[in-house]
Amino acid sequence: MNELETLRAAVRNELELLWGDLERARERALNGEWSMQCDFLVERIKDLTRLVGPTPWDCVGPLLLEDGTYQRVHAELGIEAPVDMVAIARHRAGDAERYRRR
Incomplete structure (x- = not known):
């Protein structure tokens, strides 16, 4: 991997971490919705x-996909970033079933 590819990989990794930080910031927001930290x-x-x-959408927490935050951010940038909401719903249903079995 050359230096440019290494840098791009580091930026992609940082982006994935930032999406996780955003999901946690949403959860901690005073009103449970949004905060200056989220902005x-x-x-x-x-x-x-x-x-x-x-x-990739599957590297982002389901909350930010389900509420449209991921889609909105990309739309504001003029970037197509489709999300497979059927796959997300299946994943959520699987989680609910595993929780129910406990």
């Missing part, structure tokens, strides 16, 4: 996404 993280996500493209 800050979205701007960082946008900056890095402009450099390397979108983080």
Whole structure:
């Protein structure tokens, strides 16, 4: 891997981590919805996404996919980032079933 590929991989990894940070910031937001921290993280996500493209949807927490945050961020950048909502629903249903069996 050359230096440019290494840098791109590092940026992609950072983007994935930022999406996780955003999901946690949403959970901790005073109103449970959004905060200034969320705004800050979205701007960082946008900056890095402009450099390397979108983080794959399956690397982002389901909350940010289900509420449209992931889609909105990419739409604001003019970047297509389709999400397989059927796969997400199946995953959630599987989680609910495993929880129910406990």
